[in-house]
Amino acid sequence: MIPNLDWMQHAACAGMDARVFFATGNHARAQVHAAQRVCATCPVAAQCADWAIQTGERWGVWGGMSQHQLRQRRRRFTSRAKTTMTVPKAPVKKREPAQCGTRSGYQKHLREKTEICGPCRQANTDADNRLRRTGTATAAA
Numbered sequence: 714m715i716p717n718l719d720w721m722q723h724a725a726c727a728g729m730d731a732r733v734f735f736a737t738g739n740h741a742r743a744q745v746h747a748a749q750r751v752c753a754t755c756p757v758a759a760q761c762a763d764w765a766i767q768t769g770e771r772w773g774v775w776g777g778m779s780q781h782q783l784r785q786r787r788r789r790f791t792s793r794a795k796t797t798m799t800v801p802k803a804p805v806k807k808r809e810p811a812q813c814g815t816r817s818g819y820q821k822h823l824r825e826k827t828e829i830c831g832p833c834r835q836a837n838t839d840a841d842n843r844l845r846r847t848g849t850a851t852a853a854a
């Protein structure tokens with residue numbers, strides 16, 4: 714779906730220095746408040762907030778929310794989405810035995826209390842690093 718971004722034309726911040734909305738450094742707090750004052754006059758703040766939540770914006774002021782508030786909102790949004798969305802059930806797959814050199818291989822070692830081999834240890838470290846970087850343990854396509 715192509716997102717409808719028409720609302721951006723009506724943004725109170727249109728044409729403003731974007732740095733106002735991406736606070737950094739010592740004056741971050743004052744800067745966030747300055748940005749929020751602009752948002753308070755913005756006719757499309759609700760669309761802006763939805764947009765930021767749906768696109769996973771992590772930085773800056775959106776829809777009058779500081780990035781901290783935005784993250785809190787998103788946590789609520791995603792946990793609600795999980796409980797209310799009807800996710801089609803994946804067809805039941807026969808589970809392949811866990812292979813060494815994969816994260817499930819690593820987990821199998823843990824389950825069976827067998828010695829964790831090098832490839833499994835590596836796969837688990839890789840997955841952890843990915844998780845830290847991207848928020849998902851699945852390799853990017």
Ligand code: SF4
Nearest residue numbers: 724726752755761776
């Ligand atoms: S709510 Fe704030 S950041 Fe969003 S469009 Fe309006 S002024 Fe810009």
Ligand SMILES: [Zn+2]
Nearest residue numbers: 813818830833
């Ligand atoms: Zn192994």
